[in-house]
Amino acid sequence: MLTTDDTADTAAHFLDIGADDVVAQAVTTQELVLRATALLARKHQHDKLRTMVHDGLNAALTDPLTGLYNRRYLDPHLARMAEQAEKSGRCFAVMMIDIDHFKAINDGYGHAAGDQVLVQLADRLRENLRAIDLVARVGGEEFLVAMPRASARQARLAADRLRRMVNNRPFDVDTDVAPVAVTVPVGVAVS
Incomplete structure (x- = not known):
């Protein structure tokens, strides 16, 4: 979330409603790139974890040979x-x-x-x-x-x-x- 109000209450509010990061509008381009890179890396990790959980649940509920439920x-x-x-x-x-x-x-x-x-x-x-x-x-x-x-x-x-x-x-x-x-x-x- 990019905001002009850089108070702690505003940041806490945005984080509370689901923002992954809160950045004051006066941020430098370099800092913004670093934050975005970190967020993308975290998203990539979450996607991998979600896929692993999905695959694990699927393996637990299906027969590996036939693909039918078990x-x-x-x-x-x-x-x-x-x-x-x-x-x-x-x-x-x-x-x-x-x-x-x-x-x-x-x-x-x-x-x-x-x-x-x-x-x-x-x-x-x-x-x-x-x-x-x-x-x-x-x-x-x-x-x-x-x-x-x-x-x-x-x-x-x-x-x-x-x-x-x-x-x-x-x-x-x-x-x-x-x-x-x-x-x-x-x-x-x-x-």
């Missing part, structure tokens, strides 16, 4: 969804999806292929659900889908569509290996 995010989200459903009187659905015989995929094709299956399955789930639905990886090869404002019929139709979309379309895991057939059961519960 259980740490899912548990409170489901609690809020149940609360909202109870208040509104509307249903919500939860689906559990588990890859059949996933150990055989890892053992037969390698863990890198298993990882590719997990990533591709996550992508298929994300791409074939509503924007308001939550998809999370809750275990090694276990996924959960939470569908707010979904009736039992809507949930069953979505579950059947997801199951067919996985079971009927093999997963490409490597250019040297034929696509891997994967099957999933989908369990549905409705509030």
